Amino acid sequence: MALPSGLLGALDPTSDRAVFRQIADQIREAIDKGRFKEGAKLPSEAELVEHFGVSRMTVRNSISQLQGEGLVSSEHGKGVFVRPRPPVRRLASDRFARRHREQGKAAFTVEAEAAGSRPEVDSLEVKEERASQDISARLGSVRKVLSRRRRYLLDGRPVEFATSYLPLDLARGTQIAEPNPGPGGIYARLEELGRHLDHFDEEVQARMPSQEETKTLRLAAGVPVIHLVRTAYDSEGRAVEVCDTVMAADAYVLAYQLPAN
Amino acid sequence: MALPSGLLGALDPTSDRAVFRQIADQIREAIDKGRFKEGAKLPSEAELVEHFGVSRMTVRNSISQLQGEGLVSSEHGKGVFVRPRPPVRRLASDRFARRHREQGKAAFTVEAEAAGSRPEVDSLEVKEERASQDISARLGSVRKVLSRRRRYLLDGRPVEFATSYLPLDLARGTQIAEPNPGPGGIYARLEELGRHLDHFDEEVQARMPSQEETKTLRLAAGVPVIHLVRTAYDSEGRAVEVCDTVMAADAYVLAYQLPAN
DNA sequence: GACGCCTAGTCGTCTAGATGAGTTCCACCA
DNA sequence: TGGTGGAACTCATCTAGACGACTAGGCGTC
Structure with missing residues (x-):
């Protein structure tokens, strides 16, 4: 259940930035840096909940943020995946x-x-x-x-x-x-x-x-x-x-x- | 507090379509048909909660849907507004x-x-x-x-x-x-x-x-x-x-x- | 009149939990 | 062998409530 360490960092409780934005930032950065590759599965909501110590809605809020940016897409019953870039x-x-x-x-x-x-x-x-x-x-x-x-x-x-x-x-x-x-x-x-x-x-x-x-x-x-x-x-x-x-x-x-x- | 009647319809409880999508559909249709004009303020979350008889998070989900489509934008402390189309x-x-x-x-x-x-x-x-x-x-x-x-x-x-x-x-x-x-x-x-x-x-x-x-x-x-x-x-x-x-x-x-x- | 304070109304964020539904895989039975 | 049922995991939807922060307008004070 626990997340491989190093994949995602920790939250900054002193930051003004909303928690769900910080989580989105972490995931976005991990994708940018190639720690999650195209098509790869993100940690499940439950894993993210455990890793960041927040409620599930907060995690979902982060993911929906990333979805709106076109970075990830979620598949019911399977998981959330880094959106592959189709050939143009x-x-x-x-x-x-x-x-x-x-x-x-x-x-x-x-x-x-x-x-x-x-x-x-x-x-x-x-x-x-x-x-x-x-x-x-x-x-x-x-x-x-x-x-x-x-x-x-x-x-x-x-x-x-x-x-x-x-x-x-x-x-x-x-x-x-x-x-x-x-x-x-x-x-x-x-x-x-x-x-x-x-x-x-x-x-x-x-x-x-x-x-x-x-x-x-x-x-x-x-x-x-x-x-x-x-x-x-x-x-x-x-x-x-x-x-x-x-x-x-x-x-x-x-x-x-x-x-x- | 009550909504002017005729602005928005009712939900279809027999429908498969998620409630928050039905609400988004209603609002989208009202915008398309000009019942809400460009720049106009949408009913507040509280009013929508009352009108549709759902919880606030569901209403917010609908609105965030419409935001993602670029149809509306929300302003903290003021309300949610139909996004005006700027001159191109x-x-x-x-x-x-x-x-x-x-x-x-x-x-x-x-x-x-x-x-x-x-x-x-x-x-x-x-x-x-x-x-x-x-x-x-x-x-x-x-x-x-x-x-x-x-x-x-x-x-x-x-x-x-x-x-x-x-x-x-x-x-x-x-x-x-x-x-x-x-x-x-x-x-x-x-x-x-x-x-x-x-x-x-x-x-x-x-x-x-x-x-x-x-x-x-x-x-x-x-x-x-x-x-x-x-x-x-x-x-x-x-x-x-x-x-x-x-x-x-x-x-x-x-x-x-x-x-x- | 200008300023600051207060308040009501608004959206923003977060929690904790319940239920539903799609996917995968495996153990069991015929 | 092959199919079936179910367990376990996944995301989807919805509820009820708490607190925070921003806005606008009223009102009193200076």
Whole structure:
């Protein structure tokens, strides 16, 4: 039952700092210093109670603190574990370049397989609907849109879900309205429709997930999401697609290249 | 003491869902539906205890749930409030374009004043130090660097802090090593030194803040940070600066433009 | 009017205990 | 051999109460 000595220190009873914060500090430091490795099990609540001589609620308070920081996650009946850092997927700013599209495969699939992961696309849903105010504004006062909703998984883990919106009069009746848009994806189809793509605008924000997002992406406590809204413009400056994406922040790093002039 | 009726519903005792989650759901829904507006005070813990007929710890558990989601923040002695959404600063991908630099003022200052905010720069610290492994790799195997550390505030609120690293043999003895690098900032000085800037690489990640970041940025619970690492390259492809930035995620939206070819 | 004190209301921290539920493993029995 | 039941351990939820500390407003004193 007793804790291996040296793993965790003692409390400072003279400190102003709340006891549960001191305990969280101790555990955090032990993780930082590698005394608890990624994926390792923390001492059980009972062991921590004994070690620090406090009540169980205080220990739980400490752990819930660390959970909120995304450092640990608890599993009912098993224990509390140092949260492993999943491999991140790097999204380069040229990922929608035409030269990649011409290969004919979806960007997500190609990239994932190159990284040795098993990609999946999920819950595909294609609908015709009224544009929300925001989408309408981004598409240039379009009323009705075709929406394409899907979820992406890597090795069975959901990492991202996205909804594309296209003006209905552009997409209706084309392969874009089919579940499978064909080789090169909807951007290839848009170009075949004579909409030569010129550039994309991306807006990036980070925030904590909603309840629904937590569920859809199976997020652990303390994992934010990246919310990315991309608008595609054709060579005449018309917006042809808006893609609204929510990503598990611990699975991604976004890379952009900016010109200096 | 009693709660205005209609604000919050009742619990479902037959539900599997934990009581504290049901209470959090009720409050979340009330916020979503606008029954509690931004900045409004939630019912006190005592009122919620009475309304739902549960113990105080259960109510506190609900509230701490909502805090973790970034929905509310509590103020000791005052109450729990719906977290107001602060105005966000939009960072455009051309913010380092030469044409802006030539105005002579710092980008942060110009932008903030244009938006009607009061900008401040803080805790400026210039040091010579050994490069960390990561910084060294990004700068191309540079051992010693000049580091410039500073914090940015808008209307007194810290929103971002950043550290720039430059190869020491490039920056030493120049105005870059001075606290005030002069008009146009260090990028202008680099160009005067013959390092014509070609492009920047930016890497964006989001995560929960460390203890220190929470303190430096005075972050509320449930606010993630955006971690941005920018590398500046000159026209000969040499990395001349790495800037490591941590931003309060609720204060920013990043905007990028990507070419389609 | 300015200041300080007091008080009621608020959240923060901590204790001690009860019950529930998921996981693991092993001894026992068929 | 193989399955089953249970013990022991884990975290999850909830209760009831105590004390501390911060805030705001009222009130009296100077």
